[in-house]
Amino acid sequence: MTSNFNIRAKVLLHPLVLFQIIDAYDRRPKDAKQVMGTILGRNNAKNGHIEITNCFTVLHKEQPDIGRIDLDHAYATDSLELNMLTCPQERVLGWFSTxxxxxxSATLLYEYYTRECGEGQPLHLLVDATLKTQRLLPRLYCAVEIGVPGGTKGLMFSMLPLEMTSGNSEMVALRLMEKQSLHPATKQVGRILPELVQVVEGTKDMQKRLDLVLRYINDVLARKRKPDNLVGRALHDALSSVPVVDSENFRLMFNANLRDMLMAITLSMMIKTQLQISEKLSSMHDH
Structure with missing residues (x-):
């Protein structure tokens, strides 16, 4: 058996994984009560963080009467090989179930994913996809060996701390979904805004947050509000993480990045236009 999971390691979960699990649960067969599959991700050796970034379902048939679960190993192997071609940096971290x-069946699945994970210990992600409580409540477990040395041994699944994280592209999609959820009466689904509009929206949001922070600091300095140590430490960490750059260098850096983004937008629009023209020309030749 592999060594127990490092409790001090931080595990980060990307929202794409939850969306994939919900989609698989909605598309499950009528006679299936739950879905399960493989979770994938990467282990950052520099900071010790483990990121769960992807997953895929595995066809299975559970037989609780005889304590057995049959997995479609060929399907799982093919899905893993296809995923490794598109995302070679990801590896198997464990499995999920609803x-x-x-x-x-967690003990049986643990034995299978122990072989799939290699040296690392498999993790078990549990998601309540029924949404009866209006929340997903994802929970993460790892198996800990218990028992008397030289005697009967077993496995106990211990809960691990889990944090949600997201990248820039995921944040754009999440903000769009949040805006759409605030106006459920509208039937038309909002479209993703262009890059420059997103920059403007992000700048406005940052300005509102800065105004809120400045208002809090001024109230504390004027003794209108009692200072909070947690807020003070958070502000200190945030300011310490920002490199000290003077206004002129920041302006040059911002303009350079803005020009690069405009060039990327122009090239993407040119490629899109060229593809549309090529498609129309090919259809004209067919006629």
């Missing part, structure tokens, strides 16, 4: 509690 439900409110760890099922009896």
């Amino acid at each position: 439900g409110k509690s760890v099922s009896r």
Whole structure:
């Protein structure tokens, strides 16, 4: 058996994984009560963080009467090979399943994913996809060996801390979904705004947050509000993480990045236009 999971390691979960699990749960067969599959991700050796970035379902048939679960190994192998071609930096981290509690088949799945993970210990992501509480409540577990040395041994699934994280592209999609959820009466789904409009929206949002922080600092200095140590430490960490750059160098850096983004937008529009023209020309030749 592999060594137990490092409790001090931080595990980060990307929202794409939850969306994939919800989609698989909605598309499950009528006679299936739950879905399960493989979770993929990467281990950052520099900071010790483990990121769960992707997943895919595995066809299975559970037989609780005899304590057995049959997996479609060929399907799981083919799905993993295809994923490794598109995302070679990801590796198998464990498995996911839907439900409110760890099922009896977790021990059997642990043995299978111990071989799939290699040296690392498999993780178990549990998601309640019924949404009866209006929340997903994802939980992460790792198996800990218990028992008497030289005697009977077993596995106990211990819960691990789990944090949500997202990249820039994911944040754009999440903000769009948040805006759409605030106006459920509208039938038309909002479209993703162009890059420059997103920059303007992000700048306005940052300005509002800065005004809120400045208002809090001024109130504390004027003794209108009692200072909060947690807020003070958070502000200190945020300011310490920002490199000290004078206004002129920041302006030059911002303009250079803005020009690069405009060039990328122009090239993408040119490629899109060329593809549309090529498609129309090919259809004219067919006629």
